[in-house]
Amino acid sequence: MTQVSETRPDADQAPRSASRQQRGGRPPSFLGKTFGMDSLKGTLAKVVLLGLVDAFAVYVMMMLFISAQWPVLVVAALVTLAINWIYLRKGGLPAKYLAPGVVFLVVFQVFVVLYSGYIAFTNYGDGHNSTKADAISAIQLTAQKRVPDSPAYKTTVLKKNSDFYLLFTGPDGAVSIGSAAKPLTPVVGETLDGSGKAVALPGYDTLNFSQILANQTEILKISVPVSSDPAQGSLRTADGTTAYAFKPSLGYDAASDTFTDAATGATYTDNGHGAFADKSGQTLATGWKINVGFDNFVRAFTDPNLRAPLLGVIAWTFTFAIASVILTFGLGLFLAVTFNREDLRGKKVYRILMILPYAFPAFLSGLVWSGILNPQFGWLNQTLLGGAEIGWLTDPVLAKVSVLVVNLWLGFPYMFLVCTGALQSLPTELDEAARMDGAGAWRVFRSIKLPLLLVSIAPLLIASFAFNFNNFNVIYMLTGGGPRFTDTTRDIGSTDILITLVYKVAFGQGTGRDYGLASALAIVIFVIVATVSAISFKQTKALEEVNS
Amino acid sequence: MSTSTLTARAVETASPARKRRSFGAWLKDKGWRHAVGVAVAAFAVFPLLYVLSAALNSNGTLAGSSGLFTRIDVGNFVNLFNDPSRPFGRWFINTLVIGVVTSAATVFLGAMAAYAFSRMRFKGRRVGLLSLLLLQMFPQLLAVVAIFLLLSGISDVVPWLGLGSQLGLIMVYLGGALGVNTYLMYGFFNTVPQSLDEAAKIDGASHVQIFFGIILRLVTPILAVVGLLAFIGISSEFVIASVVLTDPDTQTLAVGLYSFVADTRSKNWGIFSAGAVLAALPVMALFLFLQRYIVSGLVQGGVKG
Numbered sequence: 001m002t003q004v005s006e007t008r009p010d011a012d013q014a015p016r017s018a019s020r021q022q023r024g025g026r027p028p029s030f031l032g033k034t035f036g037m038d039s040l041k042g043t044l045a046k047v048v049l050l051g052l053v054d055a056f057a058v059y060v061m062m063m064l065f066i067s068a069q070w071p072v073l074v075v076a077a078l079v080t081l082a083i084n085w086i087y088l089r090k091g092g093l094p095a096k097y098l099a100p101g102v103v104f105l106v107v108f109q110v111f112v113v114l115y116s117g118y119i120a121f122t123n124y125g126d127g128h129n130s131t132k133a134d135a136i137s138a139i140q141l142t143a144q145k146r147v148p149d150s151p152a153y154k155t156t157v158l159k160k161n162s163d164f165y166l167l168f169t170g171p172d173g174a175v176s177i178g179s180a181a182k183p184l185t186p187v188v189g190e191t192l193d194g195s196g197k198a199v200a201l202p203g204y205d206t207l208n209f210s211q212i213l214a215n216q217t218e219i220l221k222i223s224v225p226v227s228s229d230p231a232q233g234s235l236r237t238a239d240g241t242t243a244y245a246f247k248p249s250l251g252y253d254a255a256s257d258t259f260t261d262a263a264t265g266a267t268y269t270d271n272g273h274g275a276f277a278d279k280s281g282q283t284l285a286t287g288w289k290i291n292v293g294f295d296n297f298v299r300a301f302t303d304p305n306l307r308a309p310l311l312g313v314i315a316w317t318f319t320f321a322i323a324s325v326i327l328t329f330g331l332g333l334f335l336a337v338t339f340n341r342e343d344l345r346g347k348k349v350y351r352i353l354m355i356l357p358y359a360f361p362a363f364l365s366g367l368v369w370s371g372i373l374n375p376q377f378g379w380l381n382q383t384l385l386g387g388a389e390i391g392w393l394t395d396p397v398l399a400k401v402s403v404l405v406v407n408l409w410l411g412f413p414y415m416f417l418v419c420t421g422a423l424q425s426l427p428t429e430l431d432e433a434a435r436m437d438g439a440g441a442w443r444v445f446r447s448i449k450l451p452l453l454l455v456s457i458a459p460l461l462i463a464s465f466a467f468n469f470n471n472f473n474v475i476y477m478l479t480g481g482g483p484r485f486t487d488t489t490r491d492i493g494s495t496d497i498l499i500t501l502v503y504k505v506a507f508g509q510g511t512g513r514d515y516g517l518a519s520a521l522a523i524v525i526f527v528i529v530a531t532v533s534a535i536s537f538k539q540t541k542a543l544e545e546v547n548s
Numbered sequence: 549m550s551t552s553t554l555t556a557r558a559v560e561t562a563s564p565a566r567k568r569r570s571f572g573a574w575l576k577d578k579g580w581r582h583a584v585g586v587a588v589a590a591f592a593v594f595p596l597l598y599v600l601s602a603a604l605n606s607n608g609t610l611a612g613s614s615g616l617f618t619r620i621d622v623g624n625f626v627n628l629f630n631d632p633s634r635p636f637g638r639w640f641i642n643t644l645v646i647g648v649v650t651s652a653a654t655v656f657l658g659a660m661a662a663y664a665f666s667r668m669r670f671k672g673r674r675v676g677l678l679s680l681l682l683l684q685m686f687p688q689l690l691a692v693v694a695i696f697l698l699l700s701g702i703s704d705v706v707p708w709l710g711l712g713s714q715l716g717l718i719m720v721y722l723g724g725a726l727g728v729n730t731y732l733m734y735g736f737f738n739t740v741p742q743s744l745d746e747a748a749k750i751d752g753a754s755h756v757q758i759f760f761g762i763i764l765r766l767v768t769p770i771l772a773v774v775g776l777l778a779f780i781g782i783s784s785e786f787v788i789a790s791v792v793l794t795d796p797d798t799q800t801l802a803v804g805l806y807s808f809v810a811d812t813r814s815k816n817w818g819i820f821s822a823g824a825v826l827a828a829l830p831v832m833a834l835f836l837f838l839q840r841y842i843v844s845g846l847v848q849g850g851v852k853g
Contacts, residue, residue: 093755094673104719331588341581361784361827367805368598470687503787
């Protein structure tokens, strides 16, 4: 596939622009003569599509209005207006073709990157994921103790649309319903059993004992607020049949902005870092989101629990990416040269077999290899090495070697294909001329073919580096980043690369989610990738093509 | 084509030599190439045979898989489809639906943008092309945290588009639609002669008719290839899918199959292998079928990897 670069002399646009001026003054950016009119069908399709988009936009804006998200509402309204303007006005044709893709691009590629940049400067994460007001009510909700003389509420567990509700029958016989999200409300139309306990409600499914057992953990977590004021306390059940009243053990005083522990009398004040802390610095679990400036970046490179592992990860990320490129390119080139013979029998068979790894889905490759290399049960140790216990995935050095071998398996077919293509497109005259001059095969390859090859392959090698720099699947599926470093309590291991670290910090189990730190690390990757691409960008011919 | 003269000569000189060539000469000339071929092919194929063998051996655990193909039955495949907590059938359908919708929309959005860049001249065209080229350097997974938080924000407003929604995931994937494909298609669109649209314009065709009736028709095979490659890429995507899709019923193969072995890698091995074989077969078939196009695309700009 050759690229025909279009050469369209600007000169032949000049006479056309005159005729265009007469037809409604379309901008002189158009090519050629004016287009024909839109057909009726086309106009109809346009109106219907635009109507659907507008209907959706109005729906979204109503929802935004209800949830009082004013800034977002304004943006949504402006975007909707812009889309309508683009499609209803005459002219502006390029915008009509570009708008749909650009909208997605701006929201899910450009905006999210900027948003990452913003999150990197906050303490967003588990325990810090909302506003201060939310945090105050959450603290009141979670830090609750059973009221000593609480009456028993007979309880039935109900389910509706996969949400659980609790149906309470009070000591006075009053029946009310509530869930974790909805405060207690009185109900009518309930079914009572012999003891006067409400056991069913129209529109809800009643859970029987075994269903309650099956959903035990979720049901025990439900805390139904008595009212929308969290200070009023809540109702909770420990067995799915009886509930008791709970009251906040921490009382909030709005005037002094402090929490006081009813039992110990300790006071907790805003510590300026998005949490309430007592005098000894002990913080309450729920905090709120604040801007922390460069804290995340500083923490990443100074926190003793993080610094050494992170530097190790950065070094390994570079090693992994560079070694992967060198290994795959080396093997790929070697194979391309080896099989670059017209008269080699079975060449096609070799070729098909060799590109199979490339066709195999990448995420599965890591998982399959993790089975082969598994130290206890894996095929390599058990069968090939007769029961050896070599820690292919658990020894820090061997795990790195394993990752590189698996990535070589994944990547060499690509390089083989690319190098074969490039070798075959080299002019043979050079080869012949060199041989005439008495150069041997190796000499021809090293001094003539390789330099020419590198010219066309170099951009691909840089792209391959950038890809491997963020090659999440192979690492995460094969070793999960392990074996873990011993000098840190965090889940960081010797084969972790930056992107798997970002994922584990943000969504990993164990240590709480820390979106702020994860985004800061993502920004670090971003800067590295940008630097590498900026350097490579200068060298690719891409720029020239765009200029055509 | 360029090697024709050389090979013709090589064959001429080689054929008389072949008759009286010793084994040593053969080894030096071609034998070692075959040795390399066999060794590398074995390296390439072995893991695939291994997973196939494990899939067909219903003994099931990782430890039991000592020899290859010691036992062949379909027990694992039966178990695979009978585990309600791990609905493999649903995952398969989910992957197909998400993949097909996303790749079709990707091709369409990319083609529209490529048409604009290829056939129209407007302010910001060069900047636009350059920014696309730049943006494709940054994979979406870098912003996975922000994507997660954005979707959880969307959940509060429009729940069916937010976290846990496949439609939401498709939207996220479409964010990458322009970056990767437009530039590729732009190149192909430029190969369609401008004179064709000029002629159509004189005949009174609208820009929409030219787009659908001429350009898209002429590059249909390319569109198919770009779409299929997008499909292959999306069906392997793990990071964003694992963050967005939390309910096992909505998950894709990548997320689901990972969960199969994430906690107990050894125990579910047989069933996982069966799932892996079924998941890989269509993709591999597609890939080998497209081999020719992919190779030419690779040399041009690196499509996968």
